[in-house]
Amino acid sequence: MPAAPEADTPPHRYDADLAADIESRWQARWEASGAYETPNPAGELSRGRDAAGPKLFVMDMFPYPSGSGLHVGHPLGYIATDVYVRFKRMCGFNVLYTMGFDAFGLPAEEHARQTGQHPRINTEANIDNMRRQLDRLGLGHDKRRGIATTDVDYYRWTQWIFLQIFNSWFDPEARRARPIAELIDEFSSGARPAPDGRSWEQLGEAEQREVVDSHRLAYVADAPVNWCPALGTVLANEEVTNEGRSERGNHEVFKRPLKQWMMRITAYADRLLEDLDRLDWPESVKTMQRNWIGRSEGALISFPAAKTLPGPLHTIDVFTTRPDTLFGTTYMVLAPEHPLVDELTADGWPDGTPESWTGGAATPAEAVAAYRARAAELSDADRGDSKTGVYLGALAFVPFTAPDREDLIAELSPGHFTGTGELADFTLPTHDASDGNGQQGTSSQPWPEGRGERTVDIGVPVFIGDYVLMGYGTGAVMGVPGEDQRDREFAEAYGLPVIRTVQPPPDHPADLAYTGDGPSINSHFLDGLDVEASKALIVERLGESGFGRPTVNYRMRDWLFSRQRYWGEPIPIMFDDLGPVALPVDMLPLELPKLTDWAPRALARDSEPEPPLGRVTEWLDVELDLGAGRRHYRRELNTMPQWAGSCWYYLRYLDPRNDDALVDPEVERYWMADPDPGGVGGVDLYVGGVEHAVLHLLYARFWHKVLYDLGHVSGPEPFKRLVNQGYIQAYAFKDSRGVYVPAEEVEGSLEKGFSHGDEPVSRELGKMGKSLKNSVTPDDMYASYGADTLRLYEMFMGPIDQDRPWETRSVVGSQRVLQRVWRNVVDEETGELRVSDAAPDDDLLRLLHRTIDGVRSDMEGMRFNTAIAKLTELNNELTRRGTGAPRDVAEVLVRMLAPLVPHFAEELWHRLHGDGAGSVTQVEFPAADPALLVTDTVEVPVQVNGKLRGRVTIAADADDETAVAAALAEPNVAAHVGGRELRKQLYVPGRMITLVV
């Protein structure tokens, strides 16, 4: 509540009204003088303040202009960067600091849909509103550089980057992206053979296009995707929650195959992983990215399989991290969606098939159909813990003979494990070595070890089961119940044999899989070797025989890049009869067509996506001459995902109005260079929420690396240092029905209980926001206290990276601090200065310099809470002394406050120095005089037998003997020593005297 003017309130007290007056006045002057404009080394923005001094690039994660306005939690990170930036500017750095808006994408569009207005109108109104709320905080942004991702001049370059990616391929030997033209040259010159061994000329145009397109970093694939009918669009894995619902709106999401644009981020998996080690990021975020990428080393093993013998053989490829346990395989499981399922489904149940394997169906085909239908109903998360599956009626064969093992299986299991057949016509696949997602061709290869003549083999049954996911590895596993607990549970459920292949310790429970180390057993030529050695040998043997090879598998999939939405960047691609064709770069921007009927439609689950751009018939079909004569093309109708614009906005801040390039290379080198030689470069400090740990931050790193490979940026990483600011939490209140009630209407206390009206309510701590009805708006804080008090309070609440509960009643503490500073400089009654011209005494001077020293290092380390505590301490000392502060001390204190409370400091600065003085934002930050940090005498605590017994004042350079003598002279110390002989004496200079008796 704003302080009403009271008769007895001194007229010049620092209250909300005075703060509002000061804040608006200085904001206008700063704006007029371009106080925060930072010059570039070249180009249009090279005018500005003096650019001497090292560069620093500090950035916040830019916001979505959502339209519902800010609460006090939103600007926490912005205030922190602003304080840091102001401090570094005062330390002589040339700091780039600005703010843009991430305005494309689902949130803006969903909001527009609710209000019924066109997204552009909505978005621009929201941006204006957010700018106003943020400006009121006094953030020192270079406003010339602010962009919105929806600006045509901006998304023109987003489209340009898309074309760079489309026109590139990943060369696995060079481990980097190269222009697609170089690949075409290699094919046509014969330096690189065509995939099937034919010469390039022998391939038709269609085949050539297909081969080239299959190498591009941006490509169209018909792949299982996350289809969200309610939103009318597909979503990236990253946008789907664990519960299988959309991150936005919490709608149901279904897996289904659709033709979509993909980006080959998997090609960069290893580099994204390796370079994490070179980043100054929170360990938690690095860990999340590592887990997301999910690199695991193992082997790909091929199992021959057949539904009848004799009969055609198929190959089940399996990824395993434990190839050493191969001989423990007693069954196989395919994911229900696995493409081989149909081929391996037998016509009828083999003799002796147990009832439990059939799912109660009359034939394997019926069992499969029923099981698949059930699995499709369930999202990955709903599949539950119990292991289920049905038998296909087929057998698979471990690719090595192992007579002992076969005897063992024969002994453990009923007759249906034995198949008889002629294996000579088995066809082995050849795998190309490019990557885990590479295509595979087939070619004939002989069955090793002369097995073509064998007519009897021990097969293992092949199941489908939903504990095997199509989205990981090859979608098939070898069932090894001895060494894998999930396989063990499946084996238990279906009565499958268990063969241990690693000797467990004696105390290992017999009913659990053993995953630890130990000697191999029941494993033929591996027996006796430990796990590592067994892995090495089996992989070697598999390689020799052609049945397997070492491989690296990743959890991460390629990035699904297209959305069936209106409010996004149009993808600058056209299609002719043979496939996608890039729009020439000189035809950019490809503007989003004006459309009145832009709203997405909620669709039925199995309907086809309907991109809204498909409604623009005159835009859809174009005739162009791209060099091969005038031809007809159909435009791509999908738009880019929300993440596209945020993948590179930091680069556009550098050079926002450049029409010739996304950024001038000289400007890019200046701002993105790493201060440390050999560093990765990039934004020097990036502050934002941890919720972007794997989405935005992974995509942006990927794009940056592609741009780096293609020579458009000078370093391999976009963000050198990352800080995650904590969330501001707030108490929320629920009534007896569990419904949230507005927090500001709740009365009571922890002791007395809380109530809303007459009804008792319960309290909980949660993220501030609309859903918990516990928002506090910055506008309320401006009205009650002013922006500087809000800034000071938010910085004082705790370490920047920590969550903290909001307490409106505590804000007044920060206002009192400023009031006390104000009172030490300005007379509240008259408004006159009340500083004294007397020189500060020695004690005060020493305290001042200790404060300077501490505040400087706290600011540097972004420990603003402790910096504020130290400044408060100094000011409390001034208050204790009464009589107004010595002018020299007040002047230094004001300079130290300037980064935290810039308007307040600017006002006092001008009162101290007269109106001719320059801005406090551009003076130097105080530096401590080292001579004043050391003292002649020090007060040192004394411990006797580990307990504090007194303190003595001694010369700062006193030696051991002197210190101990002084300690013994202290009565309480002497009493505790009690005349006994010292067994030990120790003096840590300036810190502690320790005596042991």
Next chain:
RNA sequence: GCGGACGUGGCGGAAUCAGGCAGACGCGCUGGGUUUAGGUCCCAGUACCCACAAGGGUGUGGGGGUUCGAAUCCCCCCGUCCGCACCA
């Protein structure tokens, strides 16, 4: 289950990086002052126990260890939060 972060007064937190006076600074609370009153503002006190005091004892989730000395380092356990999760 795996991985990460963390645990200090009534509350937010400081001291943890580098072992050396635990509780800086602020909120709240208690008492006092200013004020017609309330509020604002100012001053003093405020970890807990004993004591008028001087002082003494206890104390940083629990247990153990290293050390002259541990909130800090090491081991085990408990608890909270976050991320991932049938990952083969």
